[in-house]
Amino acid sequence: MELIHLAFYLGLIIFLVIVFAKAIKIATAPVHLRWELYPVAHEKGKAHYGGSYLEEFEWWTKPLQKNLLGEVWTMFQEIVFLKGVWEHNRSLWFGSAPFHYALYLYVVFTILTLLSLIFGLTPTIEGFSNHSIIKFLNVLLWISSIFGIIGAIVLFLKRIFDSNLKLYSNASHYFNILLIGALYVTSFIWLLSSENTIQEIFGFYLGVFSFSQIPSLPIVGYIHFYLLSFFLFYLPFTHMTHFFMKYFTYHKVRWDDEPNLPGSKFRKKLMEQLNFPVQWSAPHIGADGTKTWLIIASSPLPTKEKKNG
Amino acid sequence: MPMFEWNEIKIEVDEDGFMANPEEWNERVALALASTEGITELTPDHWKVINYLRDYYKQYGIAPMIRKLCKETGFTLKQIYDLFPSGPAKGACKVAGLAKPTGCV
Amino acid sequence: MAEKRKIKITDISNPNLQPLVEVAPTNTIELPPPYDKLEDLPGFKKLSEATRQSVDDSLDGVVAIGVPKPKTPEEEQELVEKFISGLIKLFSKENNWTFLQPLVLTMEHCAKCQTCSEECPIFEASGYEEIYRPTYRAEILRRLYFKYVKPGSPLLKKFQVGDIDLNWTLISRLVELAYRCTICRRCAQACPIGIDNGLITHELRKLFSQEMGIAAKEIHDKGTVQHLLVGSSTGMTPEVVKDNVSFIDEDLSERLGIKVESKWDIEGADYLVLHNAGEFLSWPENPAAFAILLDAAGIKWTYSSELLGYDGVNYGVWYDDFQFSRIAMRHFEIAKKLGVKGIIMGECGHESKSMAIIAERIFGNEIKTINTMSLIEHIVFSGKIKFDPERNNFPVTLHDPCNIVRLMGIVQPQRRVLRFLAPKFREMEPHGVENYCCGGGSGFAVMTPYNFLDWRIHISGRKKFKQILDAFKDEPPGPEVPKYVCAPCSNCKGQIRDILDYYGAKEKSGIYYGGLVELVVNAMADLKEPFIDFSMM
DSSP, X not given: OOHHHXXXXXXXXXXXXXXXXXXXXXXXXXXXXXXXXXXXXXXXXXXXXXXXXXXSTTGGGSOOOBOHHHHHHHHHHHXXXXXXXXXXXXXXXXXXXXXXXXXXXHHHHHHHHHHHHHTTOOTTSTTGGGSHHHHHHHHHHHHHHHHHXXXXXXXXXXXXXXXXXXXXXXXXXXHHHHHHHHHHHHHHHHHHHOSOHHHHHHHHHXXXXXXXXXXXXXXXXXXXXXXXXXXXXXXXXXXXXXXXXXXXXXXIIITOOOOOOXXXXXXXXXXXXXXXXXXXXOTTTOOOSSSBHHHHHHSOOOTTOOOOO | OOEEEETTEEEEBOTTSOBSOGGGOOHHHHHHHHHHTTOOOOOHHHHHHHHHHHHHHHHHSSOOOHHHHHHHHTOOHXXXXXXXXXXXXXXXXXXXXXXXXXXXX | OOOOOOOOGGGGGOTTSSSSSOOXXXXXXXXXXXXXXXXXXXXXXXXXXXXXXXXXXXTTSOOSSOOBOOSSHHHHHHHHHHHHHHHHHHTOHHHHTTTHHHHHHHHHHOOOXXXXXXXXXXXXXXXXXXXXXXXXXXXXXXXXXXHHTSOSOHHHHHHHHOOOOOOHXXXXXXXXXXXXOOOOOHHHHHOSSXXXXXXXXXXXXXXXXXXXXXXXXTTIIIIIXXXXXXXXXXXXXXXXXXXXXXXXXXXXXXXXXXXXXXXXXXXXXXXXXXXXXXXXXXXXXXXXXHHHHHHXXXXXXXXXXXXXXXXXXXXXXXXXXXHHHHXXXXXXXXXXXXXXXXXXXXXXXXXXXXXIIIHHHXXXXXXXXXXXXXXXXXXXXXXXXXXXXXXXXXXXXXXXXTTTTTTTOOOHHHHHHHHHHOTTEEOOSSOGGGOOOOSOGGGGGGOOOTTHHHXXXXXXXXXXXXXXHHHTTTSOXXXXXXXXXXXXXXXXXXXXXXXXXXXXXXXXXXXXXXOSHHHHHHTBTTOSSOSOOGGGO
């Protein structure tokens, strides 16, 4: 075991554990009040103009139909084309798009690498470098690195020179871009400086996942994987967790138009919440720390509160 | 609350210039408040509107509907605007010493 | 215009900047003639010295709330402590389960890409004043949340989101800043990540109201409190409202030569009709038109004369979960007691949304609410009533109330009705779920204190005025052709009235405004007299 093993395990474990814990925490947050925002992508036949089932006279007499494909298609456009940024913030798109594409490609590259290893395409087999999958992965990593570097440069410059972004950029923003940029710079240099980059990467993953020795890597390779380990460790603590939290902002808030029908799945939970004790201190609330939310909401105004005028 | 002074008159008004204590209203106060609306003289027509508003206010505690005001005084809405340039609610009610209308009106 | 001072996030707590920014009318959104000359208009009303002594105007020289200035350092300290305790409650599930999940999502995941900025009509109309940027307010709350609520190393948190000093200056300015956004949520619509900066406004207002007892007096004291105690935010008691409604009935019956008859507390009626009580006082044609239309369609309906039963507003939705729930619950209870199968909501955006989706999640939907748009469409195309669309032969455009359209997804019914009954109907641009707020949203339309009216005409309302003017640009510009802005929401009507009055647009351009149901009744072929009388508007 080398130090890089430990670094990578630590990064990966922290990443998985924290992401999982955060997802659980937000998924089990209290049922909130409806606050949807149209267009709601699953409204059948109406999503394209932002309509809802509430357009139907006595909607409750008709079946509620959800078009889940609409959600998939909207998310697809959002993830693949960065549609929102394209429509509302075009100049940023030219930085944001390569930056995100690079990440997607890198993830795809890594998944394919692991799958190849699982299916026995180990770096020691004969003709490894000539295998079409390896050639493909090589191209993938090139594109990912180049996109990543371009994206990071554009975003970094925009954060510095665009007054819209500058004011709201903290140390962490610059750091994040530089960190991710450095990942691609190292993979780029690695590709440039070694004939066998993909093979070396395969060697690394084979080593870490079989808990065995990693064939020696060039220095830039070590730097790359230390950076990657750190990135995995660091990511769950940043706003970049939007990569999975977006599921909640869209599906659980923006598109949450679930009516409160008898038997609906959140009713039980809601009942518990209505019995939460309330502590707000403004006199008109009339809370004392023991009265429940429902009791307060169903009581008249505390008598102290006089009509003012 | 801000004080509003005009000649010998000194009254408390709210942030919209309406009387804070409508019970202090009298005819001199009306003239004083009218001056804030760019009205220099209160004619019998003005008084007709003011008196109606006051009577209604005394009875019901709020300002009457604009339509009712027009019908009962015999003025059109335009005539009311001619008399009170900021209109019945913001102008006439203020001069008549009513509290500012509330709600989505 | 002079180069603007660059504002930093942390400037919000700098008491030496008086005010933080100087706001004035701008021409960023250019209006067509004769409304194009800023110099022809009075600027913002100057606050008197006495006012400036007593309330804080240090955000932008505008006062909507008027937080009283604390007199001693101890008083200041107390406010700061209260604010922190409120902040902690805002992020606790017991106190704020109602919005905790969306709030935390917004706090933790904003990438600060500013994709939302361009979508805000207030930010644009102000000449891009930094403090009005949708992310500015959110960023302040975010830094406070990281500093005072979220666990973790202070150093790391500073690295992540930066620091901010919490003092009375910040709190007082943040109170005002919570009333510089109409919660139209166009910003949220543009966000690729799903962050909602409009929600931040809502949550800040709640913190101030629920913990510190600070809210706009038109919305709280004269609004929800008066509503709960007297029965209506207008101050109308049951006796007054009945008297007014019978006056409306008589007046309209006389003018139209038909019997307009409102019904009160009818047992066995199918629907309770719940109007925004402001309609009875300021736009009586609207409830009258409803009465005519519902009767013509053979619907069995009734008004309720119980306290709150005749005022379908719920200002709580803008600033206070508890006031909100108290009012919504009363409305449901009244309907239940009457034994109706549902509530027909009048043309009031915030109440339609409050009842149909927000309160529905709390109280269930045993009592159904029927929104005006789908009801009117249902009646118009039911074949029960004969229409003559030529009666609406004047230019009509449609304003989309945010609450009904972007926030409820009710887009097409009103359009199908207008395309059928208003031959000269044309859209504003943009429209539908991408509409712009009237500028009076989240309670602004009922707020006129100090110089706030100037702000909401010039800053929050300017985009809408421009849209209205553009919609009629192909028509003769003068007042000879009446032009009708159909705004099916009381709040929007109030704001549009104030804008049109301010610019004299009725006199100069013949622009009138009203609801949807008036146009429908105006097109009823059996009415001898036209329902809409422009000379009375």
